[in-house]
Amino acid sequence: MIALALIRLRNLFAVVMLSGIYSLVSAGLFVVMDAVDVALTEAAVGAGVAMVFMLSTLALTTGQEKMPPTHTPLLPLLVVLITGAVLIYGTADMPLYGDPANPAHQHVAPRYIEDSPQEVGVPNMVTAVLASYRGFDTLGEVVVVFTAAIGVLILIGGSHSSRRRSDQDDES
Numbered sequence: 001m002i003a004l005a006l007i008r009l010r011n012l013f014a015v016v017m018l019s020g021i022y023s024l025v026s027a028g029l030f031v032v033m034d035a036v037d038v039a040l041t042e043a044a045v046g047a048g049v050a051m052v053f054m055l056s057t058l059a060l061t062t063g064q065e066k067m068p069p070t071h072t073p074l075l076p077l078l079v080v081l082i083t084g085a086v087l088i089y090g091t092a093d094m095p096l097y098g099d100p101a102n103p104a105h106q107h108v109a110p111r112y113i114e115d116s117p118q119e120v121g122v123p124n125m126v127t128a129v130l131a132s133y134r135g136f137d138t139l140g141e142v143v144v145v146f147t148a149a150i151g152v153l154i155l156i157g158g159s160h161s162s163r164r165r166s167d168q169d170d171e172s
Contacts, residue, residue: 016054023047053152
């Protein structure tokens with residue numbers, strides 16, 4: 001329902017607020033699925049950092065979408081429907097959530113439980129997995145967020161410096 005409301009709205013501030021709500025709902029779903037680390041990341045990045053970036057960008061633009069769509073484009077709708085069908089087809093063969101016969105429960109989890117204290121030396125298993133086994137993944141996520149932050153700062157800073165130059169040209 002939130003995604004449908006996002007599509008229909010033309011007020012950009014309302015879109016930003018609803019996208020933050022969507023991120024918080026997603027974080028709640030991750031908590032229900034026992035993926036608390038992913039939930040914290042979604043809450044921090046999706047509802048936190050992304051909201052700050054979008055509100056900062058919105059402060060530099062107008063609050064309404066300028067040109068409402070005059071027609072319904074069929075090509076994007078067709079691409080979305082085909083992609084959705086392929087994703088549903090691809091996930092139809094997956095094992096059920098929580099099934100003890102899942103490959104992750106048969107191979108990966110027992111190895112982490114048995115070998116992580118000796119391999120990593122960290123008593124907390126979640127910390128051992130996130131900091132050691134998934135260290136490059138976590139580093140990649142940090143690099144993506146850092147790059148996005150730098151990009152937004154460059155965009156915001158570029159508009160201020162061009163304004164300053166035009167103000168200085170007007171004064172002379």
